[in-house]
Amino acid sequence: MPLPPLVPPAAPLTADQARRYSRQLLLPQIGELGQRRLLAARVCVIGAGGLGAPALLYLAAAGVGTLGIVDDDVVETSNLQRQVIHGESDVGRPKVASAAASIGRLAASVRVISHPERLTSENAHTILGGYDLVLDGSDNFATRYLVADTCAELGLPLVWASILRFDAQVSVFWSTPPAESGIAGVQLRDLFAMQPTDAGAESCETAGVLGALCGQVGSIMAGEAIKLITGAGTPLLGRVLVLDALTARWTEVPLRPSQVDAARRHPITPARPPASAASCSAPSAPTPTAKLSVELSVELLERRLAAREHGSDDFLLIDVREPDEHARGTIDGSVLLPLADILTESGRSVLLRHRPVIVYCLHEGRARQAARALMVDGFDSVCVLEGGYANWSEHRPPTAPGVAE
Known part of the structure; x- marks a missing residue:
């Protein structure tokens, strides 16, 4: 079921903006009003790596007005196989600086806010609270759960993805979707209740990853963000999309809310209210507690x-x-x-x-x-x-x- 647009529209388009986004304006699900919503949107991307790189480029190209980038790492040679926002001359440079420069070359009108720091429990609310929507491209369990829990508390929608080798998963989490949508809120902890330890966990560094798959998944994340901002289509809320790149097979797993960590289901008011006041309403009653393995x-x-x-x-x-x-x-x-x-x-x-x-x-x-x-x-x-x-x-x-x- 479609959701109402997340962001109120900006001022009418200028002639230059109409020319730049003309191919997007032709889409009836977006149109002129949707483009104005994109220009007003504030999106935070966690990680300028394999997933964040393509997501940032496509969000900037689509006309998202403000992009936040959270990353405390520097560009390494091994990143270039998949992190397409960086180039050879960027090796050794902070990723937020390299990503901001690439966005500037692609879309100079996009405002980039750099957060060259690691997200922690001390700064997560302050950083994420300034945005309408979050995309998580982080590479460790601690950050993933911190982002998910913080977004749940702030009532922010979260576009989430995970990727390793030839396998990927994508979903949208939102603790308090608009009540009129009839969609129950779901969170990362409804999918994986307990945070695994990073010790001994597989990673791209130890198991490898197909670079082109990062492009596929990062683009899907950007597409989900655009749908949420404009109200176009049906987002992946309550569904987990799974990709096996070796067989080119997409599958879908339904996701229902559980009562794991019920305290997370009482979010605080977002820093900026969504377009619909109903977005701040309490979520509908969750389904019975899911069985845990x-x-x-x-x-x-x-x-x-x-x-x-x-x-x-x-x-x-x-x-x-x-x-x-x-x-x-x-x-x-x-x-x-x-x-x-x-x-x-x-x-x-x-x-x-x-x-x-x-x-x-x-x-x-x-x-x-x-x-x-x-x-x-x-x-x-x-x-x-x-x-x-x-x-x-x-x-x-x-x-x-x-x-x-």
Whole structure:
């Protein structure tokens, strides 16, 4: 369902603005009024990296009037493979300065506010409170949850994405969407209730990432921001878009609100009220509390595998990693069903809903996503292996891949 425009319109367009944005003005869902809303909008982008780079460029090109950039890092040579807002001459330069210069060359009329600092609990409300909308392109769990929780408290919509290797996810979170939309508020903690630890987590630095995928996802983030600002189309609020670039397959997972961390559902008034006064209304009552997956220790899994071998336990152990990871070693007695398959209805259809399921990946991130999809689909018992295969392999030697049951 469409949402009302987030931002009131700026003054009528000048002749130069009408010429510059003429191709966008032709779109009836945006038009002259939508373009004026974009010119009045204030958008903050967390991170001028793989996701923030394309998002910033397309938001600037679209005519967003004010862009904030939060990043305390400098440009490195390894960034250039995907962070297209920077060039070779920018290596060693602060990312906020490099990004601001690129935006200036592309759209000199855009006001850029640089925040060359790390977002912390001390400055998050002050920084984010000055914007209408936030895009999160950060690269660590601590910042992601800080951004999400702060936006929930401020009542700000958040365009969120995550990317690694050839896989990506995109969604929109908003604790208090306008009541007339009939859409319940959802937050990051409705998708992943607890903040994982960054220790041992996979990252682009350790696992790699396809640069072109960053462009795809960053552009989608910019598109979602433009839709929210102008009221065009239906945003990804209450839906998680999942992309497997290797198979060029898009899937969608529904997201419903839970009552995890209910205190987060009492946001304070935004620094600048949205276009509709109803945006400040309390959200509709959440649906019943979502089931949460249970973590299973390596020791308990060993005991359950032994019991299954003797016929006193019955469960399906699923490796949700990619085939190349599975081929390098797996847990004896597990079957391979990559995350991208579990996120599709056809992929889940091969599983029996009444049979208990234990899922694992290298650490826990993908396994938690799989567990969430299974529980939303009605599976009764789902566990996640604590620490994943990395934790298992510290206790047990790897085995050759097994045959699917």
